[in-house]
Amino acid sequence: MTRKLQLPLQTANLVVGFMVWVIISSLLPFIRADVEIPTEKLAIVTAVPVILGSVLRIPLGYYANVFGARIMFLLSFIVLLFPVYYLSEANSFSDLIIGGTFLGIGGAIFSVGVTSLPKYYPKEKHGLINGIYGMGNAGTAVTTFAAPVIATKIGWSATIKLYLILLLIFAALNFFLGDGKEQKSKEPIVGQMKIVFKNEKLWFFSLFYFITFGSFVAFTVFLPNFLVDFFNLSKVDAGIRTAGFIVVATLVRPIGGLLADKFQPLFILMAVFIGLTLGSFILAFSPTMLFYTIAVMLIALTAGIGNGVIFKLVPFYFSKQAGTANGIVSMMGGLGGFFPPLLLSAIFSLTGSYSIGFMAFSQVSLASFVLVLWLYYMDKLSLSKDVFDSTGQGILVTNPSGHIITVNPAFTRLTGYTEEEVIGKNPNVLSSGKQDASFYDAMWKQIHEQGLWQGEVWNRKKNGNEYLQLLTISSVKDDSGDVTRYVGTFSDITPNID
Structure with a gap:
């Protein structure tokens, strides 16, 4: 029974982790009313949680193999209590930076589940299972939608304090329902890194996830303020529209994993990058709200599917070093959400337009399509060589x-x-x-x-x-x-x- 509970429990854990991860970006319009934040530093405030949320994915992925998901989720939620409370009492830009940095733990727990859950299922289901787990990204939608609504009633500080209750509840759930008998591995992390670093596929998958998950995170933190400033929407309306983006990208993630289980994953990735290229190309021309919505939804669909596909590929190629490889690839995805908001803000401050940034994104996506195509043919050549070398x-x-x-x-x-x-x-x-x-x-x-x-x-x-x-x-x-x-x-x- 405990084994059957792990998929829903760990998925719910990820929901909570991601809810905490995006507290600042979701409540920033409210926080700005009480805390003085220089306009040129807004992007930094929303981006700092991504830093630790990315870098910590490597050790959390590794230690998920060493200690098991139960211990890692339990400790993560207990540690998160401190920065969440600190943020609820923030009254300066420095407080937001300090507290926001440690909120990154909420995003870092992603690598725990993608390392733990494949142990419970056969390889032909890894894409679907990791895709379902990845739906925990919906936590960003929950906070983006609900936090502004609650903040209008009780204020942003009290809203953040509500998360303390949620974290305590899930710490208890993991203590009582987590699997204490999960299969563990204690292979030294240095040895694992030496192996995975030599495999060029690690760097391809890292780049692809940098773009697919990076675009998901970037739009999640970028859209609320952008919709308010560029289209003059209300804070709640902007939050609802951003939540819509997150929901779409999240719901299609298991579809991406399922497709990768059934078909050639690299073909699906090619379609993903074509979609991202087209969507960002439309955004580069500063379209009306209708075309802006169409382009953003196209990016949500393709990014979500791409996220599901990549975590079918990682455990397939790195089954013995899954924790470390998952941590590195997911770290790159998190960093992919850190740089675009800063880049877009810098470009806007220089040119008064986001067009150059979106056009650059379209070109990077197109280049990634070419790399996936190249990787597919290299895989075929590698297969032919393996047959050539192994025949009697x-x-x-x-x-x-x-x-x-x-x-x-x-x-x-x-x-x-x-x-x-x-x-x-x-x-x-x-x-x-x-x-x-x-x-x-x-x-x-x-x-x-x-x-x-x-x-x-x-x-x-x-x-x-x-x-x-x-x-x-x-x-x-x-x-x-x-x-x-x-x-x-x-x-x-x-x-x-x-």
């Missing part, structure tokens, strides 16, 4: 003039020749001399006419021993019919002599 038959490939360009490990095992010893040489280096010229003339005549020859040939190993091989030679042609290479595959069929 010896394989040698020559150019059209008959010189060897590559061999597989089985070739070395069967003949004794290393790849370096035969590259650039003619396959006759293996000849035993038992077949005369007419044999080879007939063989090559059939290859030229039919593109394929199979038969038995006596050859000689590096150590001088002769062996009988079953050899197949086929020609590889391009679209114009010209031969580009020859491929020979062989097995040792030397009869045993008792």
